[in-house]
Amino acid sequence: xxxxxxxxxxxxxxxxxxxxxxxGNGLGTGGERLHHWVFGGPWTxxxxxxxxxxxxxRAFLDDAMAGLGAVVCGRNTYDAAGTWGGRNPWDRPLFVxxxxxxxxxxxxxxxxxxxxxxxxxxxxxxxxGDRDVCVMGGAETIRQALAVGYADxxxxxxxxxxxxxxxxxxxxxxxDIDLERTDVIVSPWATHLRYRIVR
Amino acid sequence: xxxxxxxxxxxxxxxxxxxxxxxGNGLGTGGERLHHWVFGGPWTxxxxxxxxxxxxxRAFLDDAMAGLGAVVCGRNTYDAAGTWGGRNPWDRPLFVxxxxxxxxxxxxxxxxxxxxxxxxxxxxxxxxGDRDVCVMGGAETIRQALAVGYADxxxxxxxxxxxxxxxxxxxxxxxDIDLERTDVIVSPWATHLRYRIVR
Numbered sequence: 001x002x003x004x005x006x007x008x009x010x011x012x013x014x015x016x017x018x019x020x021x022x023x024g025n026g027l028g029t030g031g032e033r034l035h036h037w038v039f040g041g042p043w044t045x046x047x048x049x050x051x052x053x054x055x056x057x058r059a060f061l062d063d064a065m066a067g068l069g070a071v072v073c074g075r076n077t078y079d080a081a082g083t084w085g086g087r088n089p090w091d092r093p094l095f096v097x098x099x100x101x102x103x104x105x106x107x108x109x110x111x112x113x114x115x116x117x118x119x120x121x122x123x124x125x126x127x128x129g130d131r132d133v134c135v136m137g138g139a140e141t142i143r144q145a146l147a148v149g150y151a152d153x154x155x156x157x158x159x160x161x162x163x164x165x166x167x168x169x170x171x172x173x174x175x176d177i178d179l180e181r182t183d184v185i186v187s188p189w190a191t192h193l194r195y196r197i198v199r
Numbered sequence: 200x201x202x203x204x205x206x207x208x209x210x211x212x213x214x215x216x217x218x219x220x221x222x223g224n225g226l227g228t229g230g231e232r233l234h235h236w237v238f239g240g241p242w243t244x245x246x247x248x249x250x251x252x253x254x255x256x257r258a259f260l261d262d263a264m265a266g267l268g269a270v271v272c273g274r275n276t277y278d279a280a281g282t283w284g285g286r287n288p289w290d291r292p293l294f295v296x297x298x299x300x301x302x303x304x305x306x307x308x309x310x311x312x313x314x315x316x317x318x319x320x321x322x323x324x325x326x327x328g329d330r331d332v333c334v335m336g337g338a339e340t341i342r343q344a345l346a347v348g349y350a351d352x353x354x355x356x357x358x359x360x361x362x363x364x365x366x367x368x369x370x371x372x373x374x375d376i377d378l379e380r381t382d383v384i385v386s387p388w389a390t391h392l393r394y395r396i397v398r
Binding site for chain 2: 012013014018030033146154156158160161162163164165168169170173174175176177178179180181184186191193195
């Protein structure tokens with residue numbers, strides 16, 4: 001089996017979105033700065049981002065993709081991303097955790113709706129085989145992966161900002177977990193922190 | 200004037216103490232791991248820590264001390280630390296923010312109790328002159344320094360753990376602040392992140 005990597009971008013105050021996130025407002029007010037590292041600088045929700053990542057961030061992304069077999073995300077993330085324009089942006093199967101699996105989009109869009117985190121995770125792991133599964137958020141989905149002990153690694157891309165509101169990654173999470181920091185990647189736009197989850 | 204540096208240790212989920220912190224239980228249940236980097240490994244609240252920091256952490260501490268003119272902390276931190284055994288552990292004036300300044304301890308202990316954050320901060324800055332002021336916590340005191348715009352830098356020593364409860368550094372903080380990451384120091388026990396506060 002490959003690794004299970006929970007990976008997400010947060011602000012220094014621990015938010016994965018700014019205030020008022022959702023369809024039409026993506027990562028919330030000011031939250032687009034969480035992903036400056038993805039596009040090599042400022043972008044807006046009004047237009048398709050066109051920026052290229054810094055070489056350091058590009059290498060980080062390429063490294064994550066190299067071993068990847070399948071992706072899991074939550075329905076809110078899928079919706080907030082505007083369904084990525086109606087097409088799975090990864091060159092890997094993407095399983096969307098939802099309570100409304102009957103809303104399954106057309107097969108050619110490349111998304112698989114699954115009822116509940118465990119079921120989505122199991123589908124992803126079956127598909128990935130020896131390759132890695134990436135749990136990419138949102139916050140609730142990451143918390144579920146950590147709470148049930150499925151995640152082997154937690155990767156936090158820490159953006160240099162305080163959002164002062166939004167969706168907290170660890171809201172309501174009450175488990176105590178020891179981590180081992182295995183890598184730190186410093187780019188102009190973020191600090192990528194890789195932790196092994198010590199069970 | 201020197202810089203004003205707000206500096207604190209947090210878990211990956213943003214807590215500066217574990218659950219049930221306070222007198223007799225220091226940094227809360229499991230919270231002593233936040234400061235493994237200070238003592239080079241495990242320690243307990245039951246005995247005076249005797250461990251030495253790793254050379255990387257030692258250099259980080261020495262660097263902070265080099266320019267330091269005065270320190271500000273909150274009363275809860277002072278109490279939770281067991282009043283540091285009744286003696287100011289820094290070789291610098293320490294101003295304690297409290298609503299009960301009349302409880303001022305004996306002068307030879309080296310603490311100055313001041314009524315309110317602003318007053319304590321101004322006393323510290325007067326004392327420090329061209330040297331730096333360190334605002335060392337707890338969470339509420341750091342938030343006050345950030346909220347009123349007094350802090351020039353925020354230094355977060357990120358310990359490799361998820362606490363799942365305790366005192367959140369950014370609880371109730373609603374300002375949006377741009378940061379510029381100016382340094383990352385990677386020790387075996389923590390990731391020290393230095394940010395300039397962009398006003």
